[in-house]
Structure formats: structure tokens, C-alpha cells
Amino acid sequence: MALELRHVRYFIAVAEELNFGRAALRLNIAQPPLSVQIRDLERELGVRLFERTRKGATLTQEGTVFLVEARQICDQVARARHAVNQATVGELGHLRVAAVPYAFMETLPRIIPRFREENPHVLIDLRETGTQESFDSLRTGAMDIAFVRQGGPVAGLEVLPLLRGRFELIVPRGHRLAQSHPADITDLAFEPLILTSRQISPYYYDRTLSSMAAAGITPHTVVEATSIQAQLGYVASGLGVSLVPASAHWMQSKHIEWVPLKQEIVTTEVAAVWASGPAPLVLENFLTIVREESAGALETPRTDRSDEFRYPPSIGV
Known part of the structure; x- marks a missing residue:
């Protein structure tokens, strides 16, 4: 018999109730099949997990040790299930972002903090690159999205002026x-x-x-x-x-x-660019924030902006 997760769950129920009848009610199954599953588990492990009594059952020394491991197994399965669910809705994963230096000061401060707050389990890899380097990285799949200086269409890429x-x-x-x-x-x-x-x-x-x-x-x-x-x-x-x-x-x-x-x-001072075609959910979630945070930002800035800019000494394109 192969050890299955249901055997572990059945064992934990009996170990916590110390009574096969109550454990069966808790699991919503009949008592005889539960007893069979526990005997199969003991046979697979080669040890007795319970001492049966007229009032119920008590854990053997081996059963006490196995209870610790069984709970860890179920906890790990629960964490794995939660992680998969997060990945399914784009709340877990890895997002690689490239940007020209100007975008670090003018655009990303409106986007990255909000995305991190709403998606704390997504790892963001943020890199400074030039526009052409960003295009190359997007085409090879080395980057997921880039913030560049680009106003027109680019072959194989989606361009969203911001x-x-x-x-x-x-x-x-x-x-x-x-x-x-x-x-x-x-x-x-x-x-x-x-x-x-x-x-x-x-x-x-x-x-x-x-x-x-x-x-x-x-x-x-x-x-x-x-x-x-x-x-x-x-x-x-x-x-x-x-x-x-x-x-x-x-x-x-x-x-x-x-x-x-x-x-x-x-x-165009800054545009968001990503590879054409279906996007991963993590990227879709990021793009939703990009669009929301950049709404209304396409107006042409005034030329006198000396009071608004306090940037580092190296600004590329």
C-alpha cells in the first residue's frame, strides 16, 4: 500500500479524538472504513500507532512521534495549496522590471510601492537599462516589462505611453x-x-x-x-x-x-513596454496598477520644472 495524504489526515483525527467513533464523525465517514485505513497505515509503517481500548485508543510512542510529522506534512500541503492559489491569481511570483533612469524618479515611485503593498509575495527584480537594451531583454524574455523613452510601435512589443x-x-x-x-x-x-x-x-x-x-x-x-x-x-x-x-x-x-x-x-518621456501576446498574471496585475497610476499623466509637462526635479547626477535615455 502506498502512503497517501488521506491516511495522514485520518491518523491525525484519531490521534486528536482518541476515539475511532468520534474521529469517524469528524471525518464524515463510517467507523469500519476508518479502522481499516488506520490498520493499513500501521502495516505500511511497520509499527503500531494506537493501543485499542474499550473506551477508545491511546497513542503508542511511535504514534506520538508520527503525530508530529503528520501535522508538519499537512501544514506543508496547506502552504503549498495557498502558494498555488496565489500564483493562480498572480499574487505570487517573480517580476523583472527594466527602466531608464528618468523613469526611476518620475514614474516608478507611483507604481512600485503600491504594487509591493498589494502583492507582498511577488519578488521584484528592478534594473536600470537603456531603451534599446530594454527592447532586447524583452524580446529574449530576460525582462517582463520595461519603462523606456519610446513613442511609436516596436515590432513584437506592446507600447503604452505614460x-x-x-x-x-x-x-x-x-x-x-x-x-x-x-x-x-x-x-x-x-x-x-x-x-x-x-x-x-x-x-x-x-x-x-x-x-x-x-x-x-x-x-x-x-x-x-x-x-x-x-x-x-x-x-x-x-x-x-x-x-x-x-x-x-x-x-x-x-x-x-x-x-x-x-x-x-x-x-514621449516614459512608456511602458512588454512582449506581445498573453501576459503572465503577475504582469497583468502590474499593468493594471501602471494604467491606474498613470491615468491622466499624458499631458505635456510645462517647461519650467526646475523646482520639481531633484535627480541623481547621471540621467540616461
Whole structure:
């Protein structure tokens, strides 16, 4: 006979009641089948678990030892059942989240604390990555969701814009365009341009070039930077001018000047991106919070945000 969970449950009932009749009532079965199951269990274990008496039963030494183990078995089964139920509804598991640095300060603080409070048994693996790196990780299954700078569709991925902003022009201190308020994008026709590297952020790279192409400008690119902070650094060093999100106003420098544009070039500051197709329940629960917490956040932020930003010194794209 193979030892089954029901044998353990039957044994615990008899051990706690110390009476086969009362144990049978508790288990909602007849007494003779219960007695048979206990004899089968004793035969399987090779020991006597009970001493039968006219008044009921008492545990043998072996029975006392087995009662401790039997209760642990049932407790473990209960924990396993609870864990499976949690996993079924997405309350247990592992969620891998990638994000550009800007999202850590502007978007994730509204989402991660609430998700952790509502899903305390989900392990969150949160990593800082660039936009293109996030796309690659989502496609290979290394990440479940990413918060990136992306405004348009991406093959094989779902894109949900969460926050939008505007491009502004930054120029070296004393540059001729520093006196233009606002400047016209056509003023950049003959200026050396600092671009965001396409390997880091395809969206920002393409958004910049498409905006200039729409104005009939062929840009003269001199540097492709790997972060917004690097873009500001190149401009501060006098290597050229650049278009960057107005949200980067907090990175003030005495060596650069911000110049608004006549043309409103709207960009996506943060978008949630995940692999197309059916999503695990843990991810679905996370996306519900993302949508709720980001509702109404697609308005274009104002350009003067210096009082709102207190970010760390390295902000990528």
C-alpha cells in the first residue's frame, strides 16, 4: 500500500479524538472504513500507532512521534495549496522590471510601492537599462516589462505611453541663438548637432532627425551622446547644440543656455513596454496598477520644472 495524504489526515483525527467513533464523525465517514485505513497505515509503517481500548485508543510512542510529522506534512500541503492559489491569481511570483533612469524618479515611485503593498509575495527584480537594451531583454524574455523613452510601435512589443514632454534647444553660453526666445528649428540648419546615440535610444534619435527633416534641414551631426547628461556636457564644451527633453531643465549649468522652440516638438518621456501576446498574471496585475497610476499623466509637462526635479547626477535615455 502506498502512503497517501488521506491516511495522514485520518491518523491525525484519531490521534486528536482518541476515539475511532468520534474521529469517524469528524471525518464524515463510517467507523469500519476508518479502522481499516488506520490498520493499513500501521502495516505500511511497520509499527503500531494506537493501543485499542474499550473506551477508545491511546497513542503508542511511535504514534506520538508520527503525530508530529503528520501535522508538519499537512501544514506543508496547506502552504503549498495557498502558494498555488496565489500564483493562480498572480499574487505570487517573480517580476523583472527594466527602466531608464528618468523613469526611476518620475514614474516608478507611483507604481512600485503600491504594487509591493498589494502583492507582498511577488519578488521584484528592478534594473536600470537603456531603451534599446530594454527592447532586447524583452524580446529574449530576460525582462517582463520595461519603462523606456519610446513613442511609436516596436515590432513584437506592446507600447503604452505614460508621460509626454517637449524638446527644447540647448546652446553654449553666449551662443548667437541664446538671444532667440523662442528659436526657430530652421536656425539649426548650419549648427553642429549633438544627438542621442541611436544605439541607446532609437526613438529620441529618430524623433530629432524627423523633426529637422520636416523643417527641410539636413543636420550636421558631430557627436552621438550616450546620455542626456552627456549631451549637455558636449554642448557646455562648445562642440555644438542639441535638442533635449524640457524635463532635463533640472540639470542646470552655467555653461549652457536653454532656448524654447517656436515649433512644439512633443516627445514621449516614459512608456511602458512588454512582449506581445498573453501576459503572465503577475504582469497583468502590474499593468493594471501602471494604467491606474498613470491615468491622466499624458499631458505635456510645462517647461519650467526646475523646482520639481531633484535627480541623481547621471540621467540616461
